[in-house]
Amino acid sequence: MTAAVLAAAPPRPAHRDPRILRWLGAYTASTVGDSVYHLALSWTAVSSGSPAQAGLVMAVSAVPRALLMLGGGVVADRFGPRRVVILSDAVRCLVVLALAALVLATTPALWTLAAVALVFGVLDALFLPAVGALPARMAPRDQLARVQGMRGLGQRAGAVLGAPLGGLVVALGGPGAAFAAAGLLFALSLPLLLGLRLNPLPAESGTEGRKNTALGDLADGLRYLRGHRVLGPLVIVIALSDLGFVGPLNVGLALLSDQRGWGASGIGWVLAGFGTGAAASSLLLGVKGRVPRAGAVLGGTMVLGAVSVGALAHTPLLPVAVLLALSVGLLAGLSGALAGALLQTECDPAYLGRVSAVASLCSLGLAPLSFPVTGAAIGLWGPGPVFVASAAVCALAGAYGLLVPALRRAELPK
Template sequence: MNSVKEASAVLHHRQFRYFWLGRVVSSIGSAAAPIAVAFAALEAGGGVEWLGFILALNIAPQVFLLLVGGVLGDRVRRDRVMVIANAVSGVVQVAIAILILAGVAELWMLAASVFLLGAASAFFQPASQRSIVQLVPPELRLAANAVLRLPLNVAKVLGPALGGLVVALIGPGWALAFNASTFLLSVFFLASIQLPQPIKSKTSALSAFRTGWKEFSARRWYVIMVAQSAVTVLMWLVGFQLFGPVVSHSSLGGAFAWGLISGGFAFGLVGGSLVAVAVRPRRVGITVSLCMATQALPLVALAFVAPLGVIVGAAVLAGIALDISIVSWSAYFQEQIPEGLQSRLSSISTFGQLLPVPIGYVLFALLSGYFSNTIMVSLMSGILVVAALLPLLLPSIRQLRLGQVVDESIAGENDDLLPDLLAKEAKGEAT
């Protein structure tokens, strides 16, 4: 009952309500857009090589502008960043939708549009993630995150299936036109909120980054798990997002089948959160490694073109396992990393995980011209499993568990130095 009251109290905050509406509306269209883009490229005559290039162009600006977007979100009004970013996304989607519907869209136009969308997302995401602290009082932040995540997760489940159905029935142009309308409607809602100017840090960005990098590199367990994630995320994204639509287009009946598979994976992500809360795994190193290895299941099913129901089931299991690993790792990260360092170390690890992805999209797309889809996706499945399980050869990784503090900060044996360093940073005294 208290949770219902808190959720109601959160939505009574006018600014949060408009923020919530803006996020939810745009997420519905955005969940359907990847399917529309993939099949628009395939229908325009692009093979797996072009699709890989397009996916790389979408994620590259998100990787390289990640730190810039984070800095901007801390130095200017976040509502303005979100409005401008979604307005750009809406205009871009309107333009490409019109070109597709008019029958004059070329592959390079589609590639340019996804590049601009990726750049806009690089600025939108950091600003939106940090806006809740300015929209609701501290005692309602947990409820605000829950109220926001629920419809966003539902959109991730329903969006792909809806997008696949729209693409199959009336074409990718209309699916992208729908996405454009959700972006522009989101701009209307987000323009109705007014956030204060963030308090600027007195510490230079370079100095703050140096401290974060030292703390990151000093934690051997963290570096190992980020390296593991860099390989497994690359294999998963290339195998699922690149070859998944290609296999669906050639062997499973097209866009609707791929929408069901993508929706099944998103459904698993939702279920994984519930499983993680119920099971509460404490052996973090073992849990994360085994769950990451499970991501190979739908890749194997796609490689050998299993029946659609089998592939959807494997995608659901992979989604459950992935969210269990995310929940477990997030809890461990928050337990082990001081609060004043969490944003920096999170940005560094995210950058490291995503950096190989654009290169991987292009490289594996080019290799696909020499090998069959079965060989390519099987190869990625094998690499993923090996990379996921390899860290378990180290006792230090097998022993990672919640409730057990691992001291590897740059403070060395004197932990008292780290709080002092962070305090100096807040005052702008760190060098």
């Protein structure tokens, strides 16, 4: 009788599952370490060369990340996401600690910093698809939306805590100490990851028993994505929304703040508003666990968020801009979390590394290409028309999602 009761008991929610909490702790530590590393790298590069050379060092990692991301998805599906994440974090830890020792001993050449950035780009191409494939191997399908919300909180923690922590350590001990702190944060994630045990793939999963080459696995994954009624359109929505969104947030905001006379503190307040809204949406999904009519809500919040993006460039008042940024963070954060949750729940776990790689490539590989275009366009026409054009692309993403019946009707599991 006791065994029957235990068998019938519902699975524990994600926020009470020790496996999910270990994974979240490891992910958050790694994310904070990543923020500390990037701040220390940029500071060291600026101190060792010209601003243009520093920008080149910071941009180096984007090349292998974009070129190798799809291959990273194949590696995650072929060798298992847990193994790939552990290996990536272990190598990052060793590389950063070695760089910390070098910086503490001498002033590194710019080519050394560029080489480290290049290695990190390769590791990101492996790490990001594997991280995207992990939740579906740990949590039941009805908990994956909650896990996605918890992951969003981990990302916000990395953005909010990492940069101030890195700046404090640089101020107190210099960039060498900051690199050491980043390495220790990567090291902190390793015992948590080593304790993870993943659920086995279902016997009917798409790649079970196949003997494809790596290129065959990649082609198989792309065919699966293209033929899926929800995932194919969903990736298009993710690509369009990121293409329209990241330019104004990362480049346009600084130019807008300068034109309005808000200064650096104004940028900080607007970014704080965005971050607060994004964290609130992640917390909502993490606590609630499910949003009814997820596909329709995804498209609708993208369209509404686009309105706030367009309005941001047309207000002269900083408090109003902060409120608009708060609404952008809330709406874009919710649509992003829902997109991630639908990707997790709709995808066969055997293909999740490759599908996550395509989504990550759109967000982190292709969308940043809009940065120089956004800057040049604002220089020619000012922030108003450029923000409106970017908002139109975001609105197009939401409208497309609403016009595709399978995506509009997509639901998260109960």
